[in-house]
Amino acid sequence: MVDQAETKTSGGFGETVKVIVQALLLALVIRTVLFQPFSIPSGSMMPTLVQGDYLFVSKWSYGYSKYSFPSLKPWIGYLPFEGRIIAMAPTRGDVIVFRKPGDEETDYIKRLIGLPGDRIQVRDGILFLNDVAVPREAAGEFTAEDGSKVQQFTETLPNGVSYLTLDLSPNSTGDNTREFVVPPDHYFMMGDNRDNSLDSRFDVGYVPAENLVGKAQVIFFSIGGNSSPLKIWDWPTELRPSRFFSWLS
Template sequence: MERSGVEPDKAGSVSVKAKREGGFFDTVKLVTQALLIALVVRSLLFQPFNIPSGSLIPTLLIGDYLFVSKYAYGYSRYSFPFGLPPFDGRILGTEPKRGDVAVFKLPKDDSTDYIKRVIGLPGDTVQMIDGRLFINGKIVARERIGNYRDDEDTAPGTGPEIPMYREILPGGVSHVVIERYGDQGPWDNTPLYKVPEGHFFMMGDNRDNSADSRDMNTVGFVPYENFVGRAEVLFFSIDGAPAWQFWKWPNAVRWDRLFSRVH
C-alpha cells in the first residue's frame, strides 16, 4: 500500500515536469522558426529602412520608414546580414533602371547604407551646368511646378519656400526635385562624368543638399555589386519624433504618406 501511495505522486511529478519541459522547448522552437522566417524575408524579400536625412526631399522625408525589395536587382554579398555568405558579383541579377530610388552600400567603406536615385547608367555621361542636368550631352527636361516649404529647421509653415521642378529623365521617368540655392548651388556646375561599365551614377532629389555621385571623394560611381535593393513603399512616416513615442502619433504621424509607393 505504501508503494502504491508513492508511485502516483512520482508519476504525477514526472508528468508535470515533462509538460513544463515540453512547453519550454515548444516555445524555443516557435521563436527559432519565427527568427528564421524573419531572416529569410529580410535577406531575400524585403528589408525595412528609415530615412535620417533630407537628401531625397521631397520624394522622401526625414522620418519616413520604407520597405526595400531585395530581389529587385538580384543578390550580392551586401544582400545578406554581415556580408554573409561572401561571394563576388550578383546572382539572379537585374540591373537598376534610370529613375529607380535605390539603397546601396557606400563604395568608400562598403558598410554605410545610402539611398539615392539612379541617374546615370553604365557608359553614360552626366554633367550639371547652371543647375540643369545633362545626360549623354542632352539637357534633361524640367518644368517649374511651384515651391516646397522647408520647415525642417523652423516652426511649421514658417520655413523658406524653395523652387520645385518636375524633371523628366530619358526613358520618360519623371520625379520632383528642389533647388535650395537656385541654379547656382555648390554642385550645380560639375565636370563631365563618364560612368564606367558595371557602375551607376546616383543623385539626390534635394539637389543642393545631397552627398552623391557628383562628389567623387564621398560617393562617386556606385558598383552594381553594392546595390542592396529598390525602395518600394512607405509603411510609416513621422515628423519630429521617434517612431516608438506612440503617444505622439496622432499629431506627428504623416497619415497621408502611409502605404504610398516610392517613385
C-alpha cells in the same frame, strides 16, 4: 496525474519555444533575402523622401552581392564571392540603397540617373544626359516642416520616369559640373534635393554594381519632429499618416 500535468506543461513550453525560434528564423530570412527596413536620416532625397520616413527595400530587385547580407556578417563575414548572383539591371530613375564606394559600411539612398556609358552633366541647374537636357518643369513650392518653402520641379527621364526635385539655390556647387562618363558596371546617383545631397557629383563618385543593396519600394511609416517610432506618446502630434504606404516611382 502529476506526471501527466508536468508532461503537458513541458510540452506546451517546448512548443512555444519552437514557434518563437521559427518566427525569428522566418524574420531573418525575410530581412536577409526579401525585404530590409530602412530609415531616412537626412533630407537629401526631399521631397520624395523626408527625414523620419521608414521604408522597405526589396533585396531581390537587382540580385545579390556580398553587401546584401549584413545580418549574417557577425557569424560568417561577407560572403566570399565577387559581383552579383541572379543579377538584374536597375532601371534609370529607381530609388536605390547602396553601399558608398570606399566606405562599404555606410548605406546611402539616392536616385539612379546615369547608366554605364552615359555622359552626365549639370549646367545652370539643368540635368543633361548624353548632351540632351532632361525636361524640367516648375511644380510649385514644397513646404518643409519648419514652414520654409522651396521651389520644386518635375524632372522626366528619357524612359518616362518622373519625380520632383528641389532647388534651394540657383548657384550652388552642384548646379554646374564637369561632364561625368559612367564606367562599365557602374552607376551615377543623385539626390532629389539637388543642392543638399552628397552624391555622384561629389565624394560618392560612380557606384559599382556590386554595391547595390536593393530598390526602395514603399514607405510604411513616417514620423516627424526628429522623434522615434518607439515614442508612442509622440504619435498624436508627429505621425505623418498621409505618407504611410506610399509607393515610390
